[in-house]
Amino acid sequence: MSEVSHRRGSTGKGGRAAVPAARRPQPSGYRSGGSGGGGRDKSGRRTWPRRLAITLSALILVVAGLGAAFYEHLNGNIKGVAISGGGAEKADAFGRTPINVLVIGSDARDTAADCKLGGDCNDGGANADVEMVLHVSADRSNATVMSVPRDTVTQLPSCTDSKTGQQVPAQTGMINSALEHGPSCQVAAVHQLTGIPIDHFMMVDFGGVVNMSDAIGGVPVCVDSNVYDTYSHLKLAKGTHTLKGVSALEFLRSRHGFGTGSDLGRTVAQHIFLSSMVRTLKSAGTLTNPSDLYGLANAATKALTVDTGLDSITKLLGFADDLNKVPSDRITFTTMQTEPSPSDQNRVVIAPAAQNLLSAIANDQSLTTGSGGKSAAAGSTNSSAPTTPPAVPDAQIAVTVENGGGITGRASDIATALVGDGFSPQTGSANAPAPTTTVRYPAGKQAEAQAVASALRIPSSALHQDSGASGVTVLIGSDWSSGTTYPAGAGGGKPAPADTKAAVQGANAQNANSSSCAQVSTFKTVEVNGVPMTPSQAYADSPDIPNSAP
Known part of the structure; x- marks a missing residue:
C-alpha cells in the first residue's frame, strides 16, 4: 500500500526534490502552452488523460488480482x-x-x-x-x-x-x-x-x-x-x-x-x-x-x-x-x-x-x-435500595401437575421430568380435563411459577394468578400431547422469561x-x-x- 501511494516528486523525507519544469524531459507528443493543460498527438486528441486512464485501469486490475488471490488463499485455508x-x-x-x-x-x-x-x-x-x-x-x-x-x-x-x-x-x-x-x-x-x-x-x-x-x-x-x-x-x-x-x-x-x-x-x-x-x-x-x-x-x-x-x-x-x-x-x-x-x-x-x-x-x-x-x-447494588427476596431454590418448589389432555400418563411424565430437573420430590400428578395448558399460582408465588414455566418452556401468556390455588399447578391441556417441554409455537405466546438475576448466580459472570x-x-x-x-x-x-x- 505504501509503495503504491508514494509520490516520487515529494519533497518530504525520503523523497526526491521536484525537477524544475524547464529541465523536465518532454514526452513524445507534448506541446507546451496547449489549451486545457493537456498535450495532444498529431490528430489533436489529448494523450495524457488517455494514458492516465490506461495506467489506472492497469493498477485496478493488478490490485483486483491481488485481492482475488488473497481471497482464494484465505478460502483455501478454511476447513x-x-x-x-x-x-x-x-x-x-x-x-x-x-x-x-x-x-x-x-x-x-x-x-x-x-x-x-x-x-x-x-x-x-x-x-x-x-x-x-x-x-x-x-x-x-x-x-x-x-x-x-x-x-x-x-x-x-x-x-x-x-x-x-x-x-x-x-x-x-x-x-x-x-x-x-x-x-x-x-x-x-x-x-x-x-x-x-x-x-x-x-x-x-x-x-x-x-x-x-x-x-x-x-x-x-x-x-x-x-x-x-x-x-x-x-x-x-x-x-x-x-x-x-x-x-x-x-x-x-x-x-x-x-x-x-x-x-x-x-x-x-x-x-x-x-x-x-x-x-x-x-x-x-x-x-x-x-x-x-x-x-x-x-x-x-x-x-x-x-x-x-x-x-x-x-x-x-x-x-x-x-x-x-x-x-x-x-x-x-x-x-x-x-x-x-x-x-x-x-x-x-x-x-x-x-x-x-x-x-x-x-x-x-x-x-x-x-x-x-x-x-x-439483577436489581440495584445500592445498599439503601429496597432488597428483593431471594429466589426460592427449585428443590423447594413442589408442583402439582394435572392431566387435562386425556392421554394416559402425561401428568406423571411431566412431574417426573420436573423432579429430574431439580424440583421438589413432593411434585405430584392428578387429572383435570382442559383444552389448553396453563400454569396457576397463588399470590406471592409468581417467581416460582416462572421457574416452572421456564423449565418446561411454557409461554408467559399461560401463567395465571389464582386466589384459589394453594401452590404452583401445571395443567397439561390437549394442546400438549407429547414430550416433556411445551412445543414451540403452541399457544402463540413467548417463552416465560428467565430470571436473569438467578441466571448469573454461581456462574462466575x-x-x-x-x-x-x-x-x-x-x-x-x-x-x-x-x-x-x-x-x-x-x-x-x-x-x-x-x-x-x-
Missing part, C-alpha cells in the same frame, strides 16, 4: 464440516435471529507440533478441552459466552461418527468426549444438554492457539500471585504479562494453577484471557489495519475448522461484522452452573440453578443493560470490559519432585525453571 442435531433458532418480531456458535478447543495430537505442545502423544482420539457457547443476540446489541465445564457428566445423544460413518449409540459420558466422533456429535451433545440451539461451530487445536495469539501480538493478563502449574508448564510471577505463542496456550490450558485446581477455575481464567483479547483487538485497531488484519486472518483461517455455514471468507466476515457490532461492555462471560456428581466427586453434573442461565440464552435475553452493567433484573487478575490456587494442586504443593510454593521451589513470559 468446513457439515453438522446436524443442533436445533434451529427462532426469529424475533422483526425477523432477526440470534447466532449461537459452539467454540471448541480440541486436545487432539494429530500433528507432530500438537503432539509436542500437548504431550501424551499416544493417547489417541480427541476431546473438547474447551467448550463455550457464544450467543449473539438477534438485534446484535449484546452477547453471552457460556463455558460448559468439560468434566460435566450427562446423557450423550446418538450420532453418526464423522470418520467411520457408524451410528454411535446414546450413552452416559463426559460432555467433552463426544468430540471423539466428530464436531457434529459434539454440537448435538451440547444442544441436548443445554437446550440452546447451536447454529455453528468453530474448532481450534493447540497449534492454532499458538499461531493466533502470535498474530494478535499477545494478550495482557494478570495473576494475583506467583504461579507454576507443573502440568501445563505455565510459570508467571505475580502481576501483568503479555502472553502469546506457547505461553498463551499454557495459560489457557492450566487447570491446576487457578481456583481450586479444577476445570471450573480454568474456565474463569479463560474468560479473563478472552476479555483482555477483545479489549486488545479493539484498542489496537487490529480489525481496521490491513496489514494486521491480513496476519490475523491468515492465522485464523489456517487454525480453524468450522461448519459449512461459516466455511468461506464471505461468511466469516459476515459473522465477524455481526460480532463487532456488540460493544465490549455488553459481552458477558459465564460458566454453566454445576454440582458434584453423586457417583464421582471428580466429575460434575448440571445444577438445577443452571436452568435460568440456559433459558436466558435460549430465549435471547441479555445479561447486561444498555450501559453495560448487570441486567436490570464477568463483563468483557472489566479487567481482573486470575486467582492462583491456594490448594496443593501440583507436585515438584513428587511433593504436593500450591502453585505459588512450586514457583518458589523451582528457580531454575524459566518464566513463561517476562
Whole structure:
C-alpha cells in the first residue's frame, strides 16, 4: 500500500526534490502552452488523460488480482464440516435471529507440533478441552459466552461418527468426549444438554492457539500471585504479562494453577484471557489495519475448522461484522452452573440453578443493560435500595401437575421430568380435563411459577394468578400431547422469561470490559519432585525453571 501511494516528486523525507519544469524531459507528443493543460498527438486528441486512464485501469486490475488471490488463499485455508442435531433458532418480531456458535478447543495430537505442545502423544482420539457457547443476540446489541465445564457428566445423544460413518449409540459420558466422533456429535451433545440451539461451530487445536495469539501480538493478563502449574508448564510471577505463542496456550490450558485446581477455575481464567483479547483487538485497531488484519486472518483461517455455514471468507466476515457490532461492555462471560456428581466427586453434573442461565440464552435475553452493567433484573447494588427476596431454590418448589389432555400418563411424565430437573420430590400428578395448558399460582408465588414455566418452556401468556390455588399447578391441556417441554409455537405466546438475576448466580459472570487478575490456587494442586504443593510454593521451589513470559 505504501509503495503504491508514494509520490516520487515529494519533497518530504525520503523523497526526491521536484525537477524544475524547464529541465523536465518532454514526452513524445507534448506541446507546451496547449489549451486545457493537456498535450495532444498529431490528430489533436489529448494523450495524457488517455494514458492516465490506461495506467489506472492497469493498477485496478493488478490490485483486483491481488485481492482475488488473497481471497482464494484465505478460502483455501478454511476447513468446513457439515453438522446436524443442533436445533434451529427462532426469529424475533422483526425477523432477526440470534447466532449461537459452539467454540471448541480440541486436545487432539494429530500433528507432530500438537503432539509436542500437548504431550501424551499416544493417547489417541480427541476431546473438547474447551467448550463455550457464544450467543449473539438477534438485534446484535449484546452477547453471552457460556463455558460448559468439560468434566460435566450427562446423557450423550446418538450420532453418526464423522470418520467411520457408524451410528454411535446414546450413552452416559463426559460432555467433552463426544468430540471423539466428530464436531457434529459434539454440537448435538451440547444442544441436548443445554437446550440452546447451536447454529455453528468453530474448532481450534493447540497449534492454532499458538499461531493466533502470535498474530494478535499477545494478550495482557494478570495473576494475583506467583504461579507454576507443573502440568501445563505455565510459570508467571505475580502481576501483568503479555502472553502469546506457547505461553498463551499454557495459560489457557492450566487447570491446576487457578481456583481450586479444577476445570471450573480454568474456565474463569479463560474468560479473563478472552476479555483482555477483545479489549486488545479493539484498542489496537487490529480489525481496521490491513496489514494486521491480513496476519490475523491468515492465522485464523489456517487454525480453524468450522461448519459449512461459516466455511468461506464471505461468511466469516459476515459473522465477524455481526460480532463487532456488540460493544465490549455488553459481552458477558459465564460458566454453566454445576454440582458434584453423586457417583464421582471428580466429575460434575448440571445444577438445577443452571436452568435460568440456559433459558436466558435460549430465549435471547441479555445479561447486561444498555450501559453495560448487570441486567436490570439483577436489581440495584445500592445498599439503601429496597432488597428483593431471594429466589426460592427449585428443590423447594413442589408442583402439582394435572392431566387435562386425556392421554394416559402425561401428568406423571411431566412431574417426573420436573423432579429430574431439580424440583421438589413432593411434585405430584392428578387429572383435570382442559383444552389448553396453563400454569396457576397463588399470590406471592409468581417467581416460582416462572421457574416452572421456564423449565418446561411454557409461554408467559399461560401463567395465571389464582386466589384459589394453594401452590404452583401445571395443567397439561390437549394442546400438549407429547414430550416433556411445551412445543414451540403452541399457544402463540413467548417463552416465560428467565430470571436473569438467578441466571448469573454461581456462574462466575464477568463483563468483557472489566479487567481482573486470575486467582492462583491456594490448594496443593501440583507436585515438584513428587511433593504436593500450591502453585505459588512450586514457583518458589523451582528457580531454575524459566518464566513463561517476562
